[in-house]
Amino acid sequence: MYLNKEKKAEIFEKNGKNAQDTGSAESQIALFSYRIAxxxxxVKxxxxxxxxxxxxxxxxxxxxxxxxxxxxRDVNRYRAIVKALGLRK
Structure with a gap:
């Protein structure tokens, strides 16, 4: 499977507060971005x-x-996650 426990923990640790921070908006956005990619x-x-x-x-x-x-809620957090993930807008 393309998304195992270790990969999820890595995504959450990189973009959240820690590896157990699965509920913050930043960690969820990062997980969605990985799945979309x-x-x-x-599909290609x-x-x-x-x-x-x-x-x-x-x-x-x-x-x-x-x-x-x-x-x-917080424009600075929004700008940080958009820049970190390289999202448009």
């Missing part, structure tokens, strides 16, 4: 996989909602 590579190879395309769309919407939440 992985699924995008899959399998362009007729419409179910995965829809899953990507849903994940992007969830990530956008979290980014909007973070923007409303």
């Amino acid at each position: 992985h699924l995008t590579e899959h 190879k399998n362009h007729k996989d419409y179910v995965t395309t829809r899953a990507i769309t849903k994940l992007v919407g969830k990530r956008r909602a979290l980014l909007n939440y973070l923007y409303d």
